[in-house]
Amino acid sequence: MNKTFRVFATCDIGEAINLLRRRGYEVEVYPQPQAPPKSLIVEKVKSGVDGLITTLRDPIDAEIFEAGKNTLKVVAQYAVGFDNINRADANRYKIPFTNTADVLTEATAEFAFFMLGMLARKMWPAEHLTRDNQWGFWHPYLPFLGDEVTGKTIAIIGTGRIGLAMIKKCAGFDMNMLCYDPAYENHEYAKSIQEVMDLRHARGISKEKNWIKYVSFEEALREADFVSVHVPLLRAAESATPTYHLFNERTLRLMKPTAFLVNDSRGPVVDEAALVRALRENWIAGAALDVYEKEPLPADSALRDPAIADRCRLFPHFASAARITRLSTDPDKGMAGRCVQGLIDVLESNYGGDITKMPYVVNKEAFGR
Numbered sequence: 001m002n003k004t005f006r007v008f009a010t011c012d013i014g015e016a017i018n019l020l021r022r023r024g025y026e027v028e029v030y031p032q033p034q035a036p037p038k039s040l041i042v043e044k045v046k047s048g049v050d051g052l053i054t055t056l057r058d059p060i061d062a063e064i065f066e067a068g069k070n071t072l073k074v075v076a077q078y079a080v081g082f083d084n085i086n087r088a089d090a091n092r093y094k095i096p097f098t099n100t101a102d103v104l105t106e107a108t109a110e111f112a113f114f115m116l117g118m119l120a121r122k123m124w125p126a127e128h129l130t131r132d133n134q135w136g137f138w139h140p141y142l143p144f145l146g147d148e149v150t151g152k153t154i155a156i157i158g159t160g161r162i163g164l165a166m167i168k169k170c171a172g173f174d175m176n177m178l179c180y181d182p183a184y185e186n187h188e189y190a191k192s193i194q195e196v197m198d199l200r201h202a203r204g205i206s207k208e209k210n211w212i213k214y215v216s217f218e219e220a221l222r223e224a225d226f227v228s229v230h231v232p233l234l235r236a237a238e239s240a241t242p243t244y245h246l247f248n249e250r251t252l253r254l255m256k257p258t259a260f261l262v263n264d265s266r267g268p269v270v271d272e273a274a275l276v277r278a279l280r281e282n283w284i285a286g287a288a289l290d291v292y293e294k295e296p297l298p299a300d301s302a303l304r305d306p307a308i309a310d311r312c313r314l315f316p317h318f319a320s321a322a323r324i325t326r327l328s329t330d331p332d333k334g335m336a337g338r339c340v341q342g343l344i345d346v347l348e349s350n351y352g353g354d355i356t357k358m359p360y361v362v363n364k365e366a367f368g369r
Contacts, residue, residue, distance in 0.1 A: 005347050008044040009053035010036050013078055014327040016336035023344070042067045051343050055079060057295075061086040065093035074346035078339045080104060081266065082362060083233055091366035098342030098360040100335040102161060103328075104320035108264055109165035111319035112228050115288035116154075116262045118313060120226070121146035125310045147225070147258070147285075150174050151208060155224035157217070157246075158231035158265065159186050166228055167212065171197055177212040178220040182231070182241035185214045221254040226262065233266035249274040255284045264290035264319040272303060279308040286311035290319050331360075 007020060009029045020027050028044070030036045035057035045052065045068040052075045054060055060075055075097040077085060085097050118124065122144055129135050129143065153176040156163050163179075164186065170177055171193050179190060190212050200206040221227060229247070236242045247261065248271040255261070261284060263270050272293050278284050289303070295317060297303065303312060320326060320335065328334025331341040342360035344350065351357040355367040 005050045006048065007051040007053060007343065008041070008049045010041065010058050011053075011055055011078070013053065013336040013339060014329075016327070016329045016334075016340045019329050019337075020340055020343075038063075045072055050074070050347055051076060053078060053339060053343065054084070056081055056084050059084055060090075060097070062089040062093070065089055065095055068095070069093070074098065074343055076339050076343035077362075078335055081233070083266065087363055090363050094366055096346055096355050096358070096361045096367065097363055098339070098346070098358075099362050100338040100342075100360070103331075103333060103335055103338050104325050105161045105165050107322045107325040108162050108319040109169055109230075111290065112162075112166055112230070112262055112264045113169045115264065115290065115313060115315065116226055116228065116260065117149055119260050119262065119286050119288045119311075120149055122310075124313060147260075149226070151210075152176070152225040153178060153223060154226040154228060155180065155220035157181075157220065157227060157229045159184075159189075160230065160232070162265075163228075163230035164189055166230060167193055171210075171212075174200075174206045174208060174210050176210050178224055179212065179214045180217045180220045181214075182217075182243070187214065190214065217251075218254055221251060222256070224259055225256065226260050227255060229261070229263040229265045229269055231265055231269060233268055243269050245269070245271040245274075247271060247275065249277070252278040253283055257282060258285050260285050261287040262289075263287075264315075267292040267295065272301070276302040276305065276308065279311055280305070286313075288313035288315070290315040291317055 005025045007025055007027045009017060009027060012029050017027050017029055038059055041058060041064060045064055048071045050073050054075055054077050056079050072095060075085065075095060077097055077099045080099055080101045082097065082099055090097050125144065150173050154170050155178045156166055157180050159179050159181040167177055193212050197210045201209045231243045231246065233244065234242045235244045246269050252274055275287055279287060297314065303314060324333055325335060327336050329337040331337040338360060345358045345360065346355065355361055356364045
């Protein structure tokens with residue numbers, strides 16, 4: 001590599017930054033934990049950087065691409081999602097952008113399952129009862145009971161990578177599974193899971209015979225004890241099957257009053273005003289959220305209402321926040337490693353310089369022959 005590449009990272013992603021520096025890259029990292037102002041990103045791009053390392057917090061659009069005309073070669077996104085990147089603008093300026101799919105699949109599904117369990121078993125109010133010294137006696141059902149997860153029916157809404165990982169975890173808890181995906185139904189995977197569950201029952205590992213099947217969205221909501229959301233954010237202008245406010249007043253009313261909703265996919269998939277009403281009026285039993293329509297969650301968000309606090313768990317976009325998942329420099333294990341590898345592939349012309357063959361580039365359609 002003869003050329004010294006210049007890179008601006010909008011946040012520190014750990015040892016992966018030093019990995020680039022050891023390759024001879026000049027890397028400047030925004031030193032604050034908060035997102036940099038867009039004006040600063042524009043300034044850095046105008047200065048002639050070859051690459052940007054970005055997060056979901058950074059708006060990347062025509063203003064950025066215009067500032068980097070003839071110099072900016074790649075945007076490496078430190079996330080699976082890329083809602084912050086204007087794909088049409090990137091394509092128009094012929095700037096590839098990468099993401100970090102796959103490496104956070106298991107961590108995100110795992111966290112969804114933990115949220116589900118914490119919500120169902122009322123761990124938050126139970127801990128507060130203990131910490132606040134309100135636990136004065138043992139009683140069979142007072143002051144409250146939680147709900148078992150084992151043996152219940154869960155709706156998996158979205159069966160992409162994370163949805164499939166969630167199915168795998170639910171199978172271990174002898175859950176019945178209603179699957180819905182607006183784009184693609186992975187019947188082969190469902191068949192494999194069914195075979196595993198049948199074997200568990202045949203060998204006496206599971207007492208009950210469990211099942212998995214694809215159903216309509218409405219049937220999934222009506223029949224499930226738990227609803228776990230794993231769809232991408234798609235708006236009406238972007239898809240024939242949009243997911244923006246997929247969960248709204250109409251669809252939340254379809255759920256059982258004893259059912260729980262879990263979302264660690266994208267915030268705008270859930271209409272928060274409708275969800276707050278559903279919790280206040282007991283249309284559903286509870287909800288756990290790791291993502292929001294606006295992040296960070298505003299101080300005046302109705303989701304903070306103390307009246308629903310015992311039934312509404314709130315987390316800080318935390319699902320992938322595990323050491324290996326976030327910081328490993330191995331592109332097969334960590335977001336940081338995959339992020340910098342995507343950057344390296346483009347800048348160092350790996351894969352013969354053919355962007356369409358680079359595994360972490362998202363917008364390959366702009367570079368077809």
